[in-house]
Amino acid sequence: MMMKNKNMFAANLQAVFEGYMDKEEILQLIEVPKQRDHGDLAFPCFTMAQHLRKSPGLIARQAAESMNKESFEKVEAVGPYVNVFLNKQQTANEVIGEIFDKQQDYGASVAGQGEVITIDMSSPNIAKPFSLGHLRSTVIGNSLALLAEKRGYTAVRINHLGDWGTQFGKLIAAYKRWGSKEQVSRDPIKELLALYVRFHHESEAFPELIEEGREWFKKLEDGDSEALQLWKWFREESLQEFNKIYELLGVYFDSTEGEAFFNDKMERIVDVLSAKNLLSKSAGAQVVQLIEAGMPPCLIKKSDGATLYATRDLAAAVYRKERYHFAKSLYVVGNEQSLHFNQLSAVLKKMGYSWWKDIRHISFGMVLKDGKKLSTRKGKVVLLEEVLKESMELASKNIEAKNPDLADKQSVAKSVGVGAVVFHDLKNHRNNDIEFSLKDMLRVEGETGPYVQYTYARACSLLRKGNFQLTGETLVCEEEAWPVVKVLAEFPNTINKAAENDDPSKIAKYVIDLAQEFNKFYANKRILEEGKHKYSRLSLTYAASVVLKEGLRLLGVDSPPEM
């Protein structure tokens, strides 16, 4: 919609500047004024001033005068700018009409029709608590998947569980020394974590423990039945705990093939590397040199012959390409691993896979406490489950205080409590580090999930009370409704920007923006007041509700119709 207006504006200007500037260039220059009284679109004349060697102010005045103004409400020159005001009535009818027409598909496209995007997300480590870092990966990945689907792609959500590696040797060693079946069964993650922490603590004084852990991992790799059994048990218990969280978050996976799944797929990678003469020995280890790419070498095999993270990820990348034929493969993993992913791409490139450039590391900032990284090894973790629990309790208290007669309080408390935490995680650009603050996460006023949900619930309430029904009559756009219409018109554009930049925060900001504009409208106009504006106001309310709900959905946040 906005694009259409922009095109129209550009076409008109092009006619005026015939021979000096093509439409593409004009489109590039057209901008949205920051201030309301500067209109809806603006063209700065500085560049034209250089072409024509006249003052920008003069050009703006002449352009404003000679332009075809029929399709706009007003065209005026202000200083060096040509400002246009769109036809509010027509635009409102077009925008809201389109939303009525498409409903939740408003903003959808077919850009990715027939293509697959795999998304490596969440990927918690077995036997360790689900941390806030994993929450980030999970909700960012989920939102990117939803955005991809909105644009017609098939999204494959992959939970690459951290279910293999030397830490399991350590864990088994710790369990054998100090663990008990009863305790682990009672509270698996907590107990396993305690064992892991104790192992690290004690191995500072008794370094021989490290060796013991290494031996257990070797046994695990060699298929020792005791080791394998313990490993399976740890994995199973952990997965059950994780599933509770996924259920709360409303996230599902198409694949939970973790690291262990690739154990038998790595030899092939090593063979290819070897056949292509890419492997070299360095201090006993097998590496791929990446000097020409300006990177340190990528470790493929340890000096004891064991494989490494990179080997596994290479195997996983190849496997995913062969299985899913992805057009793009995203890895939602913390930014401290950017070197690893750069190395991964570089090695794939050397292996001759042309799709190396379709691999994309979607990095995100860390969750910090007192400005420092949280460390599992030192037991310094914030448990997501507890955060969610507190948030849901707070939501429950708020409902009790504000709307005690609400039906289905528990499910609303869940939606709002979880929504607050998810939204808080997504509202800022993913690359920012987040200082852990329970207070901020539980906030429900201002730029928060509950604020947006509240706005949606209010809109729903109006629609219920006003018995809103589509009649298709022509709408009247009041002055106060115009800002809402403009934001509504931007939704498709915002979706594209969010998807192109792998940036869900754009959607979060958008939805806040829309809620703010709608709330202003709500404060200024009695929507249910009988009279000639009622249908138009309710229509606007309806359109806003559709877009708020869909925006929240794209973030993985529920929209209860009442709260």
Place this chain on the structure above:
RNA sequence: GUCCCAGUAGCUCAGCAGGAUAGAGCAACAGCCUUCUAAGCUGUGGGUCACAGGUUCGAAUCCUGUCUGGGACACCA
């Protein structure tokens, strides 16, 4: 030491394919509910956009350097 990311209001952050007086939210203060959900709305105060150069008619936005913070840098993932 090398590489990556960041430094905008007291706090959390937008804005950054250059453009008109730098915007929100929180916190503070002052208002608005016998009428559509006050998880809301309105107003006030608060800024040398880290610093220094450069490119440009024009820089928070682009380039270079400096400082500060964080992260990564071989047998963890």
